[in-house]
Amino acid sequence: MIFASEDSIATAQDLASNEATARAEERLEAELGKDLLRFSTAGSVDDGKSTLIGRLLYDSQNVYDDHVRAVTRNATIDFAQLTDGLRAEREQGITIDVAYRYFSTPKRKFIIADTPGHEQYTRNMATGASTADVAIVLVDARKGILDQTRRHACIAALLGIPIVLAAINKMDLVDFSQEVFDRYHRDLQALARQLEIPELIAVPVSAIDGDNVVHRSQRMPWYDGPSLLELLETVPLAIDRSNAGFRLPVQRVMRPNQDFRGFAGQITAGTVHPGDEILALPSGRRTRVRSITTWDGDLDVARAPQSVVLTLEDEIDLSRGDMIAAVAAAPLKTTHFEATVVWMHSTPLRPGATYFLKHTSQTVRARVVEIRSRIRVEHLEQHPAQQLALNDIGQVVIETSRPILADLYRDSRATGSLILIDPTDNTTAGAGMIRNITDREAGNLDRATRGLLVIGNRAELALQLEQSLLQSGALVLRTHVPTSPALVAIAHLGALVLIESDSAEPITFTAVRGADTTPRELAFDKPDEIFNEVQRLGTIPTGEDDNDNGLGI
Template sequence: MGKDTPKNNHNNTSKNQLDSVSSFEGEKGGLSIREFLDQDQRKDLLRLLTAGSVDDGKSTLIGRLMFDSKMLYEDQLAALERDSKRVGHAGEDIDYALLLDGLKAEREQGITIDVAYRYFSTAKRKFIIADTPGHEQYTRNMITGGSTANLAIILIDARHGVITQTKRHTYLASLLGIKHVVVAINKMDLVDFRQEVFEKIRKDYETFVAQLDIPDIHYIPLSALKGDNVVETSERTPWYHGNSLLEFLETVHISSDRNFTDLRYPVQFVLRPDIKFRGFSTSVASGIIKKGDDILVLPSLKTSKVKSIVSYDGELDYAFPPQSVTVTLEDEIDISRGDMIVHPDNRPRVERHFEAMLVWMDENEMDLSTPFYIKHANNNTKAKIDQIRYKVDVNTLEKSNIENFKLNEIGRVVITTTKPLFFDPYTQNRQTGSFILIDPVTHNTCAVGMIIDKLGSKNLPSRITDTDKETIAKGKSLVTIAERQKKLNQKGDTIWITGLHGSGKNELAFSLEKKLFENGATVVLLDGSSLRMGLNKELDFSPADRAEHLRRVAHISKMLNDQGIITICSFISRNNSLRKQIAQIIGEERFHLLYMNATMEFCRNNKPELYEKAEKGEIENLPGIDLEYEKPGDATLVLKPEENEINIDRILDYISANKIFPVH
């Protein structure tokens, strides 16, 4: 009946609770408090969430449920009455929302920001309520609160009817696979409890919800502030013949919502207290596991039988969700965390590719190039978002094409994982059909997902766009120079060292390579001796072959530079025209010429046998003897072989100053 409950009805709540225990003892023939509490512990648990627009009365409704079900203690009541007068938004009435709105900002604005969880129970059932925010920017908070809910209460202000937020919250409830929805049409006292208002809202809501998959919907007219149809049916709605909200919550059937058909036992921990016992522990995700059952282990496909099922209370003949147990097998099988035990004739999908609905929860925009971590059941691996099929406007259900997701956006995506996952479609199994994506750098949860189904390789999206195809046809890489520089933290440039035989250019080149490598650079050294033993083996030392030799070296350097690799080249390259051709092939902006300025006397002393043979005519075409060597006039650095240690430092300083590589 409609009522304004007198405050003094609850001044001795804790005493009333003890009296109810005493009454229970009398009715049940002297049942002890311990036995009563044991029965209370075994009561069914209903998880529910409330959702609605701002100021629809979500927190007030939950507060009223707790108040009228006598689940508040004297200090809570005193604080509620005091706070209602000080910061309440209900006039002379008690502001029940203050029981839920715990944040200072919530009380100041009279809104819900964070998800508030509250627990209470009645003689028939226990309840965990998630009071979720109504604002659109807190969509991720509602997703969090509803991820484990069996039932959703969608509040509608009777004065405003079905609005955009109503549709958004209903869509999110459907997305989360919530099978039971109560449409609580609140504030009926402000529309004089008129039946035509209730029926119009009901009709509008039914028109919208027909597009969604919610099998069980109930409509209740109520006034959360006054208490009508909250705990008891109200005399002010004689045209309403259904249950009150609390009566419905106590009796709604949720047991069949769980999947008891498909055994999914994702191993979380291998229990080995001693050499005599080896068990596999986790919560049963779905299905029923029994002693003596034939089982199959994924991914190894090994088979065995269930030897025993061990729980905190001892051995069991069977276990079902959401029980946490340890299973032992008759055979010694190598099973690790992330493996899954199933029945041999009832297997989940074992796939790397699947489609899913994704809710983006990160403050930062999605980056499709990021290799995320995916946590699915007790399995962890890397995952890549291959494609965004579309984004869903949760307010209108319209679909649109976008390049990435922003905070609170929802859409359909294609995901590929590094190793196969063992999953079922979310509509079939919420436990094995859901996952989270984790940012590999911050380790924050950046998205939650609901798997639609596997995706065959023929249906995988093409990862090559038309633009990519045009780039490939031109023989160009799909990885840009800028991307390589960012990845390798260096520029792909060529350090070309010229000088006569015996000038010390090779010693300098190899020493420079070692220093850069030690600093973390990706570097390749090319020198004449190495190339003439392989790639340029057929070339002699004539001027024409010397030119061809250097042309090939230049092209190799260019290819390496294009890959972002620093090349160090040590070649005589005897005249300015040859060096200019080399620079043009490599690219003048990334060609850096170093000249090892050694005297002929130094070179002779360094390689006496070579120069003696040249002077005797045993060797032809040796630069500096019978071929002219032109000293470069445009060298970036001119070095002396006697100062090799100083030379290395000078080159490293130059490399760092020109941002080729950040030498430390």
């Protein structure tokens, strides 16, 4: 009999250990390169949402054995039960709320904000949607687009989710019919246009059997697109689509000693480098970034949404609630603006009511001076309203005691959002998205390019012009509604109205100030040529000091 010597045993163990370490480090490297996508789901018990999430987690191998065992009956896994903590809670009379779930695939990490479809749905869906990059909207293939689908899509659109994935579920119950899928797909695309959702992608699925959830279905050869998970793994994050300039709301001043004075905050948009020229707001003073200081050392560049400390070349007085922003595209200073508000308090919102308003790192007193309308999310109609009750959504006008430094929500979620806090019970009473900044302090309203620009069916051009006009400081309103007196009135208020349509009509521009208000055809095809001409026709030269920062601040 041959005995292995102690030495050779030790060597074999070392080898195994080294191998384990090498394998572990290799896997780790891949893990650490992943990014993080947040998506929201909403729906009630019957529409298959829990089954869909359960299937997504199970087929992507994100469920622990003890959980699978707990929901397996007669060798059948109840996918809905895998994730449906909420159902159990409701049966026990506990709470229904937003539940967050976490999973990852070899390509990406994910956070799901999962909300129930009924009780408190508006509040919960808005909460889940507020940080989401993507919304998954469910459609039952037997029933088509119901109020619930419309409601979720509408809230996703209001909360600025750039991509909606529509899962047309229960395809197994309609014989995997392409005709059914095509019909609902058309309806959904029309809904997306109406809601101005930038991108809607429909996928035919059967959550219960797993078709097109993680793995592509063999049973719908007419569909050759990606599965739901493949889409989730590849769509861009919302923050990477943002076009806003650099902004850092000051959270805290760091002054560890006499020689160091830095401004701590999370970058909400754009990038920053040492040497960049910036505006300190609200003072409007210009200076340059001296350093981007972090615990890991000074950085050559930082980008949204990193949390950093900036030091500046000049001694400038900045405190919590102030902002450091790019000179070229600064936010607006305002005390009077329009916002879409989701109401979350049992006491209805009425005109004249006062609240604390928290916006970035600043809290101010605010009064709701007017309720313009209530939005019926199921039918997307605006109705006149005297008040907004719990779970209502409406357009309101807000006035603040001190100016805030804001962007429109569509340009920047972080600097375009706010919460209203009830001053008596301190609860979060409402959530608001700034839609329109109307006061004079909003800066360059008088000088902004204004007028009506008809662009026809050139969507790509419309997008490019919208971006360059917004960056130039114009208040752009992009719409599919044909020219109307209301749009002319909006242009008179200081907006550049960008009108799209389904026809290849000529590009025209109508100025709304000065004597000449007839539409003029713009016979150009390059976006920057059109941009220059629009600027020339729609802007009045002011002859003011060129050193003015152009922001009224």
